[in-house]
Amino acid sequence: MASLAEEVQKQLIATLAPYMGKVSFGNLRFQTSEWAEGDKKYVNIAIVYETPGSSTNQLNITVDEAEGILTFVDGELERRTNNVNEAIQFVEGTIRDIPERRLERLRETVRKWAGQGRSRAEVLAELNKLLRADLIGGTITHHELKETIQYCLRLFSATSEERVETW
Structure with missing residues (x-):
């Protein structure tokens, strides 16, 4: 059975594919990192894009595997959910605004x-x-x-x- 983070990444790849690497979407790409705090495992998916003038912007989905919580962060905005589809909708809505x-x-x-x-x-x-x-x-x-x-x-x-x- 796939982990929550693997499920998020799988859906994220499918959702972001039409936007990835395109200039109009700031050369959109993402990178995953993992870490542990005690017995809790976290995965962060950084979704990165540029605005003209080479300003880099980053969105994040942090996955708390133990709690089953996904936290979406876009600047000052932070949303938490336990629903993968909802997290993907947060991301896609933001991506469409790029x-x-x-x-x-x-x-x-x-x-x-x-x-x-x-x-x-x-x-x-x-x-x-x-x-x-x-x-x-x-x-x-x-x-x-x-x-x-x-x-x-x-x-x-x-x-x-x-x-x-x-x-």
């Missing part, structure tokens, strides 16, 4: 660059560099480039006061 998280990171970066006084041309040049970044997850897709250029153009066409108020 493209939007990546776009929001790009928008934040554009706002930061604009706030530093960079010109529209400088910002657009930096965005083009991200399209050709060396790290798979740190690069951006053509769709992300298009969306971010449109955002940049709207941002730079606004007056300084409008930028502060609405962006």
Whole structure:
């Protein structure tokens, strides 16, 4: 009979397969580690992805084999369950949000660059560099480039006061 951690990994592989290694999902991948505390065995499954600019993000599922509890952690969010399908749903919901998280990171970066006084041309040049970044997850897709250029153009066409108020 498979352990709880093995069951989670099996379902996780099947669920994440369509997203793994894709730029739009930040070169999604996962790694498993195990440890023991006394007679209790734990398995942590770290699900890792990048947002543009090579920022690494991590989700975790920690499996407490003795208690049969799965703990899903995404930043400040923590959910506990004893149901493998529920844990996988937590993960998949978060994974589906990665493209939007990546776009929001790009928008934040554009706002930061604009706030530093960079010109529209400088910002657009930096965005083009991200399209050709060396790290798979740190690069951006053509769709992300298009969306971010449109955002940049709207941002730079606004007056300084409008930028502060609405962006």
